[in-house]
Amino acid sequence: xxxxxxxxxxxxxxxxxxxxxxxxxxxxxxxxxxxxxxxxxxxxxxxxxxxxxxxxxxxxxxxxxxxxxxxxxxxxxxxxxxxxxxxxxxxxxxxxxxxxxxxxxxxxxxxxxxxxxxxxxxxxxxxxxxxxxxxxxxxxxxxxxxxxxxxxxxxxxxxxxxxxxxxxxxxxxxxxxxxxxxxxxxxxxxxxxxxxxxxxxxxxxxxxxxxxxxxxxxxxxxxxxxxxxxxxxxxxxxxxxxxxxxxxxxxxxxxxxxxxxxxxxxxxxxxxxxxxxxxxxxxxxxxxx
Amino acid sequence: xxxxxxxxxxxxxxxxxxxxxxxxxxxxxxxxxxxxxxxxxxxxxxxxxxxxxxxxxxxxxxxxxxxxxxxxxxxxxxxxxxxxxxxxxxxxxxxxxxxxxxxxxxxxxxxxxxxxxxxxxxxxxxxxxxxxxxxxxxxxxxxxxxxxxxxxxxxxxxxxxxxxxxxxxxxxxxxxxxxxxxxxxxxxxxxxxxxxxxxxxxxxx
Ligand SMILES: [Zn+2]
Numbered sequence: 001x002x003x004x005x006x007x008x009x010x011x012x013x014x015x016x017x018x019x020x021x022x023x024x025x026x027x028x029x030x031x032x033x034x035x036x037x038x039x040x041x042x043x044x045x046x047x048x049x050x051x052x053x054x055x056x057x058x059x060x061x062x063x064x065x066x067x068x069x070x071x072x073x074x075x076x077x078x079x080x081x082x083x084x085x086x087x088x089x090x091x092x093x094x095x096x097x098x099x100x101x102x103x104x105x106x107x108x109x110x111x112x113x114x115x116x117x118x119x120x121x122x123x124x125x126x127x128x129x130x131x132x133x134x135x136x137x138x139x140x141x142x143x144x145x146x147x148x149x150x151x152x153x154x155x156x157x158x159x160x161x162x163x164x165x166x167x168x169x170x171x172x173x174x175x176x177x178x179x180x181x182x183x184x185x186x187x188x189x190x191x192x193x194x195x196x197x198x199x200x201x202x203x204x205x206x207x208x209x210x211x212x213x214x215x216x217x218x219x220x221x222x223x224x225x226x227x228x229x230x231x232x233x234x235x236x237x238x239x240x241x242x243x244x245x246x247x248x249x250x251x252x253x254x255x256x257x258x259x260x261x262x263x264x265x266x267x268x269x270x271x272x273x274x275x276x277x278x279x280x281x282x283x284x285x286x287x288x289x
Numbered sequence: 290x291x292x293x294x295x296x297x298x299x300x301x302x303x304x305x306x307x308x309x310x311x312x313x314x315x316x317x318x319x320x321x322x323x324x325x326x327x328x329x330x331x332x333x334x335x336x337x338x339x340x341x342x343x344x345x346x347x348x349x350x351x352x353x354x355x356x357x358x359x360x361x362x363x364x365x366x367x368x369x370x371x372x373x374x375x376x377x378x379x380x381x382x383x384x385x386x387x388x389x390x391x392x393x394x395x396x397x398x399x400x401x402x403x404x405x406x407x408x409x410x411x412x413x414x415x416x417x418x419x420x421x422x423x424x425x426x427x428x429x430x431x432x433x434x435x436x437x438x439x440x441x442x443x444x445x446x447x448x449x450x451x452x453x454x455x456x457x458x459x460x461x462x463x464x465x466x467x468x469x470x471x472x473x474x475x476x477x478x479x480x481x482x483x484x485x486x487x488x489x490x491x492x493x494x
Contacts, residue, residue, distance in 0.1 A: 047377065054379045093377045096321040098328050265328070 001025040001235050002249060004256040007032055007134070007166060007186065007218035008228060010057055010068065011049075017221075017228045018064035024232040028067040028268060030260060031057060032105045032134050034075045037223045046074075046087045050094050058099060067267050069260065071104035071134050079118035080110070088121060095129045101263040102126070104134025105166070108145045111138065116152070123156035132162045132262050134184075137172065139191065146172045150179045162262060164216055167192055173201060177210065182259050186220035187230035195230065195237035202251070203241065212250050216259060301331040305349055309356035316360040316370065319353055323374055324382055326350050340412040341448045350385030355392050368398045375402050384413050390422035397426045407435050416444045424451030433460045436485075440467060446481040461485055 003026045010018070010031050021029075031053060040046060053070040061068035072094040078084040094100060103126040106119050126133040133153075138145040146165060153163050165176045166184030169192070176183050185201070186192040198217060205211060221228040235248045260266055297305075308330060312319045322329070327346035337344075354371070361367040371393060375386045387406055390399050399422070406418035419427075419435050427435065432455060439446055446452055464485040468478045 051379070090377065092321050093324060096324040097379060098325075 001232065001245075002027055002253045003231050003235065004253050005029040005218055005228070005231050006164075006216045006256040006260065007184065007220050009034060009220075009222035010061060011052060012037075012223035013221065013228060015060075015064070018061065018066060021228050022064050022066060024229050025235075026066055026228075026231070028069070028256075028266075029061070030069045030071060030101060030134075030256070032071040032102075033073050034105050034136075034222070035077045039081060040078060040084055042083055043087045043090065046084070047090065054094070054097050054099060067269075069099050069101045069265070069267060071102040072100050073104050073106045073122055073134075074118050075105050076107050076109040076115045076119065076136060076138075079115045080112055085114075085118070088118065091122070091125060092129070095125060095131060098265060099267050100131070101260040101265050102132040102134045102164075103129070105136040106133060107136040107149055107165075108138045109136075111141065111145055111148065116148075119149075119152055120156060123152065123158050126162065127156070127158055130263075132164065132259060133158065135163060135165045137165060137167050139167075142167075142169070143172055143175070146175055150175060150181065153179070153181065164259060166216075166218070167220070169193060170197070170201065177214075182214045182216055184216045184218060186218050187234050188220050188226050189230075190225070192220065195234045198234050199237045199241045199243075202238065202243070212247060213255070215251055216255055217251055298331075301345075301349075304330045305352055309352060312353060312356040313360045316357055319357050319370065319374065320377075323350060323353050323385075324378065326353060326385075327381065340416045340444055346381065347385050347388055350382065351389040351392060354386070354389035358393050364395065364398070367393065368395050371395065371399060372402065375405075380411060380414065384417045387414065387417035387422075388420060391420065391425070400426055403427060403435075404431070407431075407438060410442055412442045412444050415439060415442055416448045419444075419449045421450045424449075424455065429455070429457070429459075433457075433463060436460060437463055437467060440464070440479055440482055443479075446479075446485075456485055461487065 003024065005026055008029050008031060010029065033050065033053060050072055053072070058068040072091060074084060074087050074091070095103065103122050106122045108115050108119065123133060135149055137149060149165060153160060160180040161182070164182035164184045167186045168176060168183050173183055185198055187195055187198055202212065202215065205215070217231055217234050219226065219228050219230040221230070227233070231252055235252050238248050238251070239245070257266065308322050308326070312322060326349050330349045332346040333344040357367065357370060361370060371386060375383050378386060383406065387402065390402070393399070403418045403423050406414040409415065415435070415438055419439065423432060423435065436446065436449055436452070439449060464482050468482060468486060471478050
């Protein structure tokens with residue numbers, strides 16, 4: 001099974017996770033820029049984080065045979081913090097870089113005016129840099145937040161085919177389908193979707209003739225209790241429910257490539273793994289050199 | 290590295306020229322054109338373990354820095370722009386900034402970037418840091434430490450600009466001590482360190 005995880009925060013994960021992911025079939029991923037689980041107190045903190053996303057983390061993933069891409073943005077939570085807002089002026093420098101395949105995570109957290117301003121500005125940046133946008137939907141008031149998200153996408157004049165609206169569930173999927181945007185589902189214990197619910201949504205889509213297109217399945221694994229193999233678990237659940245290998249590959253591999261390929265910046269030829277290689281002189285084999 | 294690119298394919302040369310003109314008209318455009326240069330203008334395909342490899346994207350980015358020098362006559366403004374390109378750059382962009390430092394007429398204003406690169410253990414950055422700019426501006430003590438660092442991180446000394454002119458008795462002593470430690474540990478001494486073990490000339494202060 002070949003897997004492209006279109007949303008996973010590897011900065012928070014260990015080398016054991018990389019090994020297990022490779023063994024499970026993960027060969028490529030996208031790491032969206034998000035918050036750290038605690039507030040950043042300055043723009044400099046973003047700069048170091050973005051540096052890691054385009055440098056050290058890409059190197060680390062390559063050591064395990066996985067192609068690492070990232071998205072860059074001011075996340076919705078920190079859009080409310082005046083200490084963080086000036087990072088908006090730095091984003092163009094990062095959105096110009098190789099391996100940056102979308103603007104994200106943008107969107108709403110608490111649906112404040114500040115969030116809406118940052119969201120709209122970053123949709124403009126997505127247009128300017130011809131990049132897709134990865135949009136986070138809120139945990140609270142999710143349906144209203146999803147509707148408002150789609151209104152803003154339309155107002156910004158962004159092609160909905162260039163937008164994935166993420167963390168969807170049974171309640172929010174239909175409005176996104178109707179808007180023509182991509183539908184992202186996070187298979188994440190307790191708070192988001194499970195493999196069984198995901199399979200039920202996929203089956204309903206096939207039975208109603210809407211098919212398997214425009215669907216992205218991700219683990220959204222981060223620093224919380226989460227599972228970087230939940231994409232694989234979903235693939236297995238699809239097979240158990242009678243989907244074919246081709247169906248699984250369509251959802252878990254070809255769809256993410258189709259969506260993020262719109263950036264023209266995917267880096268899918270992972271260099272041969274060389275565990276003694278160094279990034280900025282920093283090898284993963286600490287103590288062995 | 291020459292400032293002209295002899296074997297340039299015409300389409301690439303055209304793209305490069307267009308971006309240079311864009312920067313000369315609006316120097317702030319370098320902030321997005323410099324990071325995107327490999328993708329938008331041209332790159333040598335694949336990666337290489339050879340830290341001295343002459344790569345197209347390095348040459349292209351140095352040309353953009355030359356356009357910046359023409360576009361921003363005010364040296365302090367130019368210096369700020371160059372520092373920002375380094376600060377917000379990835380490893381490839383930082384390497385190109387280092388390679389272009391001697392084209393920017395910054396006197397010793399960018400020495401801190403050389404120091405920053407020499408603090409990393411990234412051979413491509415260390416190699417790029419010890420080019421013509423460091424040969425001219427880096428103080429003797431720092432420059433010797435830089436050469437020694439090359440031996441430690443595996444940068445061939447052939448990539449150090451001005452080695453023959455600047456090598457002195459103090460550097461010979463330092464390399465001699467390094468060689469003695471390597472031999473005591475039963476490890477080999479890089480071939481290119483050996484000529485430095487010969488006495489050369491008295492140290493500059
Ligand atoms: Zn996320």
